[in-house]
Amino acid sequence: MNNLILIGMMGCGKSTVGRLAAEKLGLAFVDTDERIEAEAGRTIPELFDAEGEEGFRARELDVSRALAREGGLVIACGGGLPTRAEAIAALKASGVVFWLNREPAVIYDTVSMAHRPLGQGGKEAFLERFRQREPIYRRWADYIIEGHTLAAEAAGRIAALYERECQA
Known part of the structure; x- marks a missing residue:
């Protein structure tokens, strides 16, 4: 069974929407950042402090490859995961990629960046980080979910598109 992969900026709602979509579809939910933290026994900020961004991205690649070998998962990717082509390519080969494209200024104004290493x-x-990542997200997305305001609505749309893809 194909995986359902969610990409987008930090704070755009991937984990919230992903959990709701997983529930609707009867699939397991995995957040790549949570998986990395569990495997490392440290928080993302602690990993960034100890290993730098490159060390963190190496862990992200390992997790991506492992999840790509599984099936029937809803996977919420860290915001920067698609910037590493190897990581997102592995996941894309395992399923359908949805980009939650929420207005970056709205994300910044509504989400606490205090505990996000790249939110500082x-x-x-x-906004500059979004401008850099936007073409990357666009490149890898099979579907773009624009400016959702209600997580349940976005999850419903994603679940319906995913089911259609799996039947094709």
Whole structure:
């Protein structure tokens, strides 16, 4: 069975929408950041401090490859995972990729960035990171879910598209 993969900026709702979609579809939910934290026994900020971004991205690649070998999962990817082509390519080969494309200024204004290593640096840095990642997200997405406001609505749309893909 194919995996359902969610990509997008940090704070766009991947975990919330993913859990709801998994429930609707009767699939297991996995958040790559949570999996990395569980395997490392440390938080993402602690990993960034100890290993830097490159060390964290190496862990992300390992988790991506492992999850790609499984099936029937709803996978919420860390916001930067698609910037590492090897990691997102492994996941894309295992299923259908949905980009939750929420307005970055809205994300920044509504989500606490205090405990997010790459959420530091202020709003302009966050918006610049989005500008850099937008073409990457667009490249890997099979479907783009634009500007959702209700997580349940986005999850319903994603579940319906996923089911249609799996029947094709």
